[in-house]
Amino acid sequence: MDLYEYQAKELFGRHGIPVPAGRVATTPAEARAIATELDAPVVIKAQVKTGGRGKAGGIKPAAGPAAAETAAEHVIGMDIKGHIARRVLVEAATVPFEEYYAAFLVDRAEGGFLAMVSAQGGMEIEELAARDPDAIVKLPIDPVAGVDADTARLLAGKAGLPEQAAEVLEKLWRVLVEEDAVLVEVNPLISTTDQRVMALDGKVTLDDNAAYRHSWEYADESVTLEAQAKAKGLNYVKLDGKVGVIGNGAGLVMSTLDVVAGAGAAPANFLDIGGGASAQVMADGLEIILADPDVKSVLVNVFGGITACDAVANGIVTALQLLGERGHGRPIVVRLDGNNAEVGRRILSDARHPAVRQVSTMDGAAELAARLAAGA
Known part of the structure; x- marks a missing residue:
């Protein structure tokens, strides 16, 4: 479980590690009040569980209470790599030597x-x-x-x-x-x-x-992609690449990540939909991946076993129908193999969805997804 910065600093303080004075705020008015209490220039810092806050504009200096309120208005609600800043740390500005x-x-x-x-x-x-x-x-x-x-x-x-x-x-x-x-x-x-x-x-x-x-009470109130996926019962981990990956089975997904990397692209996520790739599960998986602004293409890599490929293909078609316009924006490369693969491929071909490209091999699918992501 990752902690927010303010939670980590609370732990540090309990163990005698010096940290700048500050408190967390959930509204601009609270940020102004804290800055008033500190009676010094402050820094407004987005509280999200990801890096790159500074580059994204999530860390802003403020000379006084009014500036702190204005900065908090900009930062609260900011989307940083799929993480929404629901609160900010208002902290006394410290100049490092x-x-x-x-x-x-x-x-x-x-x-x-x-x-x-x-x-x-x-x-x-x-x-x-x-x-x-x-x-x-x-x-x-x-x-x-x-x-x-x-x-x-x-x-x-x-x-x-x-x-x-x-x-x-x-x-x-x-x-x-x-x-x-x-x-x-x-x-x-x-x-x-x-x-x-x-x-x-x-x-x-x-x-x-x-x-x-322990008696940890670190509730995660941010609506992260990982939190959304967990609520839907999906095995999802956000990564830093541009190719979204869906597979059935952890081993297959891990292999797919390696193949995508070998094709010269970085995976955007790990997403295992398990053995029962129903239409709703597939729709939930695609919804999570397509909600990530970093994703430029999607690779669906499924090996039909307990769930045959025709059922998976019907799930993909139904999922794209459920997603509507959200399923049209970025290319989706599909590789089906195993039980009833030919039937599944025919179902996808007959559907003629503009976002779907089919490739018969995992290497070929990964190479196409990588090219599409690079050209987006």
């Missing part, structure tokens, strides 16, 4: 924990890793020994962070362990001109499997 990056996470590949620290913060860590891998210090953490004061000083020293940052790193580790998190990330972790170190941002992912050990 230096910016760093710090994270502790579960390293599933190695079956342990990993620390990642850098003296270069405030940017996408993926971009930094690609441009200058040596700028990020990575240190495997022994699950038993954990991060004590000596380890924290070692991390800070290797990464070129000031001595004051070591105490914060030790406390960030404590958040990971005591809160049963799988990721604790601060970008940027900053030092101020008076040598204070604080978390200017925060990202925490909690392990849902540990919920029984």
Whole structure:
């Protein structure tokens, strides 16, 4: 379970990690009142569970209460990568002297924990890793020994962070362990001109499997695509690409994601509709995918087994009828194979839907979906 920034900072505060003063607001009037209480320039920050807020205009400075209210009017309700900002964090503006990056996470590949620290913060860590891998210090953490004061000083020293940052790193580790998190990330972790170190941002992912050990009350009130899919009983994960993917069976969907990537495109999602691809399930799946503005083409990859391909094809046709105009905007590439595949293909051909393109192989379907997405 991902937390909003304000929730992550509440956790940080409970563990003694310094954060800027601020509170969350759900209306522009509340934002003005909080800015008045803070009696200082503030920053209005959209609370969404995705990156890229700044580039999307979801973070705005405000010199005073009136400006804070105006900024909140612009940010509340903003759509950022399919995530609607229902609230904003109104926070005292803090000018960093230096910016760093710090994270502790579960390293599933190695079956342990990993620390990642850098003296270069405030940017996408993926971009930094690609441009200058040596700028990020990575240190495997022994699950038993954990991060004590000596380890924290070692991390800070290797990464070129000031001595004051070591105490914060030790406390960030404590958040990971005591809160049963799988990721604790601060970008940027900053030092101020008076040598204070604080978390200017925060990202925490909690392990849902540990919920029984906590009294978490982190309700997700945002209407995200993932929340909409969950409400419809769909297995959906939002990704960052342009090709929407639907398949029946987790293994097939994972293979499809790999094939799309191999065709030179990035998948926009993982969506497994399971074995019973009824018309309503297919309609729900297409509705979720087509609601993502990042999607430029859709790839439906189905292998008929328990549910025959003719039933799947009828589901696609009915789904597109249910969607109406929403099903016409972007191309939908369909690959059917397995039980009654020929009959299913004929059903789709007879329907003559302008958005549908049929391809008989998975590789060919992925290549077409990639080309269509690139040309959109």
